[in-house]
Amino acid sequence: MGGYVLKGRVIDGNGGKPIERGVVTVENGRISAVCRESEFRTDARLTEISMPNATIMPGFIDCHTHLTSIGMMPEKLFLRPKYDMLLEAVGDAKKLLEAGFTSAREMCEFGPCLKRAIAKGNISGPKLFVSSRLLSSTSGHGDTCSLIPLEYVQEHNTIAYLVDGVDECLKGARLMFREGADFIKSCSTGGIMSYGDEPDTSEFSLEELKAMVEEAERHNTYVATHSQGTKGILKALQAGVKSIEHGIFLDEKCVELMVKNDVTYDPTVSILRLILANPDEVPQYAYRKGCLAVERHVESVKMAREAGIRIVLGTDFLGGDSETTAFGKQGMEFVSLVEAGLTPMEAIVAATKNGAHLIKKSLETGTLEEGKAADIVLVEGDPLRDISILADATNVRLVMQDGVIKKNTIMSKTC
Numbered sequence: 269m270g271g272y273v274l275k276g277r278v279i280d281g282n283g284g285k286p287i288e289r290g291v292v293t294v295e296n297g298r299i300s301a302v303c304r305e306s307e308f309r310t311d312a313r314l315t316e317i318s319m320p321n322a323t324i325m326p327g328f329i330d331c332h333t334h335l336t337s338i339g340m341m342p343e344k345l346f347l348r349p350k351y352d353m354l355l356e357a358v359g360d361a362k363k364l365l366e367a368g369f370t371s372a373r374e375m376c377e378f379g380p381c382l383k384r385a386i387a388k389g390n391i392s393g394p395k396l397f398v399s400s401r402l403l404s405s406t407s408g409h410g411d412t413c414s415l416i417p418l419e420y421v422q423e424h425n426t427i428a429y430l431v432d433g434v435d436e437c438l439k440g441a442r443l444m445f446r447e448g449a450d451f452i453k454s455c456s457t458g459g460i461m462s463y464g465d466e467p468d469t470s471e472f473s474l475e476e477l478k479a480m481v482e483e484a485e486r487h488n489t490y491v492a493t494h495s496q497g498t499k500g501i502l503k504a505l506q507a508g509v510k511s512i513e514h515g516i517f518l519d520e521k522c523v524e525l526m527v528k529n530d531v532t533y534d535p536t537v538s539i540l541r542l543i544l545a546n547p548d549e550v551p552q553y554a555y556r557k558g559c560l561a562v563e564r565h566v567e568s569v570k571m572a573r574e575a576g577i578r579i580v581l582g583t584d585f586l587g588g589d590s591e592t593t594a595f596g597k598q599g600m601e602f603v604s605l606v607e608a609g610l611t612p613m614e615a616i617v618a619a620t621k622n623g624a625h626l627i628k629k630s631l632e633t634g635t636l637e638e639g640k641a642a643d644i645v646l647v648e649g650d651p652l653r654d655i656s657i658l659a660d661a662t663n664v665r666l667v668m669q670d671g672v673i674k675k676n677t678i679m680s681k682t683c
């Protein structure tokens with residue numbers, strides 16, 4: 269494998285001051301040095317990659333994806349052949365990588381097989397940390413279309429698997445581990461996109477959630493919960509979950525418990541804004557619920573930030589025909605995080621170092637440091653001055669994953 273020297277402004281993902289004229293070298297798939305250009309000694313073995321106004325950053329991590337091609341109309345989940353959906357997901361994985369996301373935390377039935385295919389190099393996509401299907405109660409958030417017969421839902425739902433009672437929760441978690449799960453995704457409340465419940469509906473009992481948490485801990489991993497309403501967030505925290513997804517209606521008690529238990533917060537603001545901006549592309553009930561949630565969600569991000577809770581970048585995008593949450597547009601969430609009060613540097617740390625913590629890969633990726641995997645993006649412009657450049661994937665000019673160039677729209681030369 270050839271080596272590279274990338275030159276430009278270096279933001280290493282740790283949150284400190286950038287190196288304005290910096291260098292990152294890559295050898296054998298790993299980062300071999302991060303330094304000032306003045307400290308770098310030209311090495312003829314390395315291919316130089318540089319361009320004016322370049323910023324070099326760690327590869328991004330989307331901590332909440334659903335590579336299942338269902339778009340924003342949940343009933344579509346049941347109307348299309350699974351193979352078609354899987355092949356679309358293959359294309360979406362590539363788009364996500366080319367938008368700069370070299371890793372992702374993925375939640376649907378296709379996750380484990382996509383993860384294996386990407387790891388083998390058969391397809392291109394982010395390195396995946398997967399839950400397989402999320403566990404939901406019957407009539408709960410994952411039972412998205414409760415007008416469709418239950419047996420059919422259980423068979424064809426690529427996002428959720430329905431379980432009820434402590435025994436089934438345990439069995440469900442073990443089934444997901446059998447399918448290849450790296451962590452367990454569950455739901456402790458209703459949601460925006462589900463037909464039969466509300467964000468403040470509380471779902472699963474404390475005992476059911478605890479059964480999943482204990483099983484995850486036996487597998488040396490954790491439970492993440494879709495949790496929107498306050499009551500259900502609190503119950504999930506009491507059960508011992510390690511990441512709160514969405515967390516729309518956080519209150520002081522939630523924040524206090526998250527700090528105490530070192531729980532990660534994965535807000536998903538952009539998708540709410542997209543639902544409100546595209547009422548014709550979503551079910552009416554989702555639009556109604558989205559209107560009630562969006563401003564409160566932004567408030568929750570502010571509360572979490574002030575309390576020093578670890579925030580990650582997650583989008584909840586679902587792919588499919590809908591342009592609304594199309595893969596490749598995930599960078600929008602950087603802008604949403606900054607609008608919610610994070611500094612541009614904090615949003616970048618959320619999408620890199622903090623994401624790596626949540627996918628349990630802190631030693632491997634998430635920051636530009638000697639010895640780590642060369643998961644690197646080079647963007648045109650300075651995202652610390654204008655975070656919106658990260659919202660447009662065309663500004664991501666180079667994507668490198670494990671030292672292999674996966675996208676390059678700049679010229680390179682040997683130095």
Ligand SMILES: [Zn+2]
Pocket residue numbers: 332334584
């Ligand atoms: Zn989701």
